[in-house]
Amino acid sequence: MAPVVARVTKKEALLEAQKEVAELIKSKHCNPIVVRLAWHDSGSYDKNVKEWPRCGGANGSIRFYPEITHNANAGLSDALELLKGIADKYEGVSYADLFQLASVTGIELAGGPKIPLRFGRKDTENPEGCAPEGNLPAGGAPWPAPAKGPGDHLRNVFYRMGFNDQEIVALSGAHTLGRVKPSRSGFGKEKTKYTENGPGNPGGSSWTAEWLKFDNSYFKDVKEQSDPELVVLETDNVLHKDDGFRPYAEKYAADQEAFFKDYTAAHLKLSELGVQWEETPFTFEECLNCNGATA
Numbered sequence: 001m002a003p004v005v006a007r008v009t010k011k012e013a014l015l016e017a018q019k020e021v022a023e024l025i026k027s028k029h030c031n032p033i034v035v036r037l038a039w040h041d042s043g044s045y046d047k048n049v050k051e052w053p054r055c056g057g058a059n060g061s062i063r064f065y066p067e068i069t070h071n072a073n074a075g076l077s078d079a080l081e082l083l084k085g086i087a088d089k090y091e092g093v094s095y096a097d098l099f100q101l102a103s104v105t106g107i108e109l110a111g112g113p114k115i116p117l118r119f120g121r122k123d124t125e126n127p128e129g130c131a132p133e134g135n136l137p138a139g140g141a142p143w144p145a146p147a148k149g150p151g152d153h154l155r156n157v158f159y160r161m162g163f164n165d166q167e168i169v170a171l172s173g174a175h176t177l178g179r180v181k182p183s184r185s186g187f188g189k190e191k192t193k194y195t196e197n198g199p200g201n202p203g204g205s206s207w208t209a210e211w212l213k214f215d216n217s218y219f220k221d222v223k224e225q226s227d228p229e230l231v232v233l234e235t236d237n238v239l240h241k242d243d244g245f246r247p248y249a250e251k252y253a254a255d256q257e258a259f260f261k262d263y264t265a266a267h268l269k270l271s272e273l274g275v276q277w278e279e280t281p282f283t284f285e286e287c288l289n290c291n292g293a294t295a
């Protein structure tokens, strides 16, 4: 068998790939699922494991079996399928970078903050680098031991990645985008008045009415819970009930700018969990400058 040639992200390839990623997201309205793909690649990270890639994190391992078939990743093979054409065409972009690039592009195109992602992630090159099953959060009971409820569970999972309460709340705000589907996670309804006609792939239950718009409506809607057509998982609800989480959930419901600022910082941290850089990481702005183009 031919040896696997490791992908190293090149600035020129990244610039071209980004344009195609943006077109893909605009045409398929797939912002939410690519955000979730990148988060599930990163969110396997365990700060207590020192050895790479066994520590998990943003290393592209989600593209391999068995990780893609983990319970929490149900439905994410669709995201890999969507990105496959671009991944095959641009060997000069690592999978780990491509997944993170698609996520921040999806957020920005949905009206969210421009997240100054850094590039140059090394890929896990084979399935031996897959993260163990069970490192991502569950949206409902039964809570894995020793958690007694959703608050404990969130802390067990996110503290293991190195996040604090404020960052847990900020990151949860990504549920301003997208839907839960009975066929994937088992949560939500087959369709609601907000999802039955898509756009893109129809169905499921969304957290917000405009589920392709990145704003702070998630925090308002979960707080009010006045619309039975919208979904609230136990892990969303607890952000407004738990004393450690509530001040941040209240703040973000009242102040979108504060949410965007804190979300950007937390997302950047998420995108770099467990990352080994090929060389010095670089930003998209640096790619544009090296190409003689303007931002």
Ligand code: HEM
Pocket: 031, 032, 033, 035, 036, 039, 074, 075, 137, 138, 139, 140, 154, 171, 172, 174, 175, 177, 178, 179, 180, 181, 182, 184, 185, 186, 187, 233, 235
């Ligand atoms: C706080 C703990 C979290 C839990 C328990 C959780 C759970 C879930 C569940 C059950 C779904 C539905 C999957 C489906 O049926 O397809 C989902 C979707 C989603 N999650 Fe989370 N999630 C969490 C945190 C996050 C974070 C940190 C992000 C991103 C930074 C995120 C982004 C998304 C997005 C964008 C979707 C929609 C996907 C789509 O519409 O295809 N989630 N999440």
